[in-house]
Amino acid sequence: MTELRGPVRIVGTGLIGTSIGLALARLGVVVELVDGNPDNALMAERIGAGSRLVEIEPQLVVVAVPPDHVGAVVAEQLEQTDAVVTDAASVKSKPLADARSLVPDVSRYVGSHPMAGSERNGPLAARADLFDGATWAITPHATSDPDAVDLVRRLAEACGARTVELSVEDHDLGVARVSHLPHLMSALAAGTLADAPASHLELSGQGVRDVTRIAAGDPRLWTQIVSANSTALTGLLEQIRGELDRLLVALGKEEANDELTAILGQGVSGAVRVPGKHGTPHIDLVTVLVTIPDRPGQLAKLFADAAESGANVEDLRIDHSPGRPVGEVELAVKPGSVDQLVDVLTDRGWVVHT
Ligand SMILES: NC(=O)C1=CN([C@@H]2O[C@H](COP(=O)(O)OP(=O)(O)OC[C@H]3O[C@@H](n4cnc5c(N)ncnc54)[C@H](O)[C@@H]3O)[C@@H](O)[C@H]2O)C=CC1
Numbered sequence: 479m480t481e482l483r484g485p486v487r488i489v490g491t492g493l494i495g496t497s498i499g500l501a502l503a504r505l506g507v508v509v510e511l512v513d514g515n516p517d518n519a520l521m522a523e524r525i526g527a528g529s530r531l532v533e534i535e536p537q538l539v540v541v542a543v544p545p546d547h548v549g550a551v552v553a554e555q556l557e558q559t560d561a562v563v564t565d566a567a568s569v570k571s572k573p574l575a576d577a578r579s580l581v582p583d584v585s586r587y588v589g590s591h592p593m594a595g596s597e598r599n600g601p602l603a604a605r606a607d608l609f610d611g612a613t614w615a616i617t618p619h620a621t622s623d624p625d626a627v628d629l630v631r632r633l634a635e636a637c638g639a640r641t642v643e644l645s646v647e648d649h650d651l652g653v654a655r656v657s658h659l660p661h662l663m664s665a666l667a668a669g670t671l672a673d674a675p676a677s678h679l680e681l682s683g684q685g686v687r688d689v690t691r692i693a694a695g696d697p698r699l700w701t702q703i704v705s706a707n708s709t710a711l712t713g714l715l716e717q718i719r720g721e722l723d724r725l726l727v728a729l730g731k732e733e734a735n736d737e738l739t740a741i742l743g744q745g746v747s748g749a750v751r752v753p754g755k756h757g758t759p760h761i762d763l764v765t766v767l768v769t770i771p772d773r774p775g776q777l778a779k780l781f782a783d784a785a786e787s788g789a790n791v792e793d794l795r796i797d798h799s800p801g802r803p804v805g806e807v808e809l810a811v812k813p814g815s816v817d818q819l820v821d822v823l824t825d826r827g828w829v830v831h832t
Pocket residue numbers: 489490491492493494495512513514515518542543544545547548551566567568569591592593594595596597598599600601699703
């Protein structure tokens with residue numbers, strides 16, 4: 479087994495690179511921070527993700543720059559060091575092809591992809607716990623050195639993630655489905671809001687927030703991501719085009735009809751297949767809605783009462799009622815915990831709905 483001892487050099491200290499640095503700093507691994515923009519490296523250093531100058535040669539280099547630049551930086555690091563080199567890009571075929579076109583031996587390079595992030599970018603958006611419980615794809619290629627694969631797996635684990643290994647090609651097909659297509663759909667839905675009247679936007683609830691959150695991601699970064707995965711995305715978008723035509727026909731009918739129900743039912747069938755948190759199989763959670771006064775200390779009191787019921791809160795969402803001095807807290811719990819949670823909260827005076 480190959481141990482991750484460090485130093486680890488991180489090239490690209492934005493959201494992902496700085497989050498990796500912060501996660502490794504928790505374990506005391508020495509991290510060197512490098513960025514084409516010196517302000518970003520300085521900021522990452524100031525928030526504790528590592529140091530800009532490390533004298534010792536790196537054991538591992540992590541390239542966390544935008545996809546179009548990954549191949550060139552990987553090639554440069556393979557030439558300048560004896561380290562294992564990985565990257566964090568959202569696509570895997572193009573960086574590998576680019577690196578191969580620049581250096582003859584890419585055996586010390588193993589691609590990888592943490593499946594966690596956010597719609598924000600830059601070092602100030604970074605978090606040490608970003609990858610805790612997340613899935614991290616490891617994508618060895620035909621000539622990857624097995625020890626290098628092992629070391630990249632150790633990196634993901636050190637950052638708190640669980641690893642899955644798959645080929646470069648299969649990775650790109652998979653992320654087209656679970657990440658890149660959802661991003662484009664989110665952008666299309668959010669795009670219709672850009673010139674919507676304020677009176678319509680005022681009606682927004684949690685549904686539209688859920689669907690549009692990822693659309694706020696950096697358009698320049700996402701242009702690189704989706705362009706590098708255009709083949710897989712084209713197939714999926716053609717499928718969606720067929721479904722949109724079907725939907726338009728079904729909506730054109732005067733009354734609600736089976737075709738419409740079938741299209742919506744297909745959505746339910748897909749949604750329930752998305753794995754739950756920490757990569758565990760999806761379990762049906764029940765949402766318990768609690769109305770809370772918008773005052774300091776109320777959330778802390780609610781959590782203390784919920785903990786006393788013995789129910790584990792699996793997920794949480796807070797919504798504010800426009801024009802009312804209250805909030806709605808949605809506590810997602812396992813079905814077996816609902817009765818005890820509702821009983822205890824009701825006893826303590828909370829207004830609870832299931
Ligand atoms: N944003 C997200 O949620 C996720 C992004 N990724 C991948 O991680 C990589 C980084 O993305 P983010 O951290 O979100 O971007 P970011 O924009 O926050 O950070 C990118 C950093 O790379 C630097 N940079 C750009 N070109 C460079 C070069 N040639 N040499 C050195 N530094 C350079 C920039 O100055 C910036 O600090 C991308 O490849 C992206 O596909 C992976 C998982 C999630």
